[in-house]
Amino acid sequence: MESQEELTGMKHECGVFGCIATDPWPTQIDVAQVICLGLVALQHRGQESAGIVTSEGNNVKHFHVKKGMGMINSVFNDESIKRLKGNLGIGHTRYSTSAASEEVNCQPFVVHTAHGALAVAHNGEIVNAKTLRKMVFSRGVGLSTHSDSELITQALCLTPPGERNGPNWPVRIKEVMKIAPLSYSLVIMEKDKIYGARDPFGNRPLCIGKIVPINSKEDRAEGWVISSESCGFLSIGARYVREVYPGEIIELSKEGVKTITIVDRPDNRPQAFCIFEYVYFARSDSIFEGQMVYSVRMQCGRMLAREACVNADIVSSVPESGTAAAHGFSREVEQCCHSLGSHSLRCCARIVT
Secondary structure, eight states: OOOTTTOOSOOBOOEEEEEEEOSSSSOSSOHHHHHHHHHHHTGGGOOSEEEEEEEOOTTOOOOEEEEEESOHHHHOOHHHHHHOOOSEEEEEEEOBSSSOOOGGGOSSEEEEETTEEEEEEEEEOOTTHHHHHHHHHHTTOOOSSSOHHHHHHHHHTSOOTTOOSSOOHHHHHHHHHHHOOSSEEEEEEOSSOEEEEEOTTOOSOOEEEEEOOTTOOOOOOSEEEEESOSTTTGGGTEEEEEEOOTTEEEEEETTEEEEEEEOOOGGGOOOOOOHHIIIIISOTTOEETTEEHHHHHHHHHHHHHHHSOOOOSEEEEOTTTTHHHHHHHHHHSTTOEEEEOOOOOTTTOOOOO
């Protein structure tokens, strides 16, 4: 593990989102609008900048890109969404906990290779960024930012030994994951496919959803989505399918979703899901490990009441993440009622105590 001084990459707790329409193309789904709504649902994961990149698929050489500083509603409007044409796309909303917010660090990162464009959205922090950076530099590749996300993007563009007839993106993703086992969820787009990858320790969340016809009992997919959290699926007409497994690389295409491979954890170490997702980062209506975040927070409040009960009439919470725990505490202690102690406008600012 590198020391804090050696870590030059930004520390992120961001949101990633991707959407791809199923056959036939061109699609009737407004992919950019779906991604924008998905990012709105992930706004709590980042308020500093946002971006969407779309592709029309097939033989396109360039992507449609819109990125900027600020909240979703200040970066995108009806006109900018209309210009983001495509059958697939990815998006990102950013929150950094160190260094200044700069437009150059807005994601998704887009690079142009001899075989077409590649876009990458990343949530997490590479713990051995120095090692990966040395590898990239040794291949004669420069970096324009200190972001781990650009580092991952450039590492994916390096041609591995033995590769023939153009890039094999799943193999490249797997090689980068072996070198950098922690900590990330990645959404990667080439011209006609999206790849999702979760670090082998499962430290950052990532899940899959299926877009189905509105008011229909059919299970036929009109499209597929991949997201840091499931909380936004209902607003875009998507059904929660499952989490991406730790170390799993999945491929989303117009034919559907499939698992490419699962990268093993080094030395068979245990999973290491970030507990702060349950405690603070995640929206309460998201699902992790088969359980709703709200119910986990409520159970934590109940456990606190059993383990460290106090003789009190009122238990107060600091919204939003503390509310469920306060409910659980007050329900466990019958004579104690819950009172909302402070209030914040949703997605406008974080309350840190």
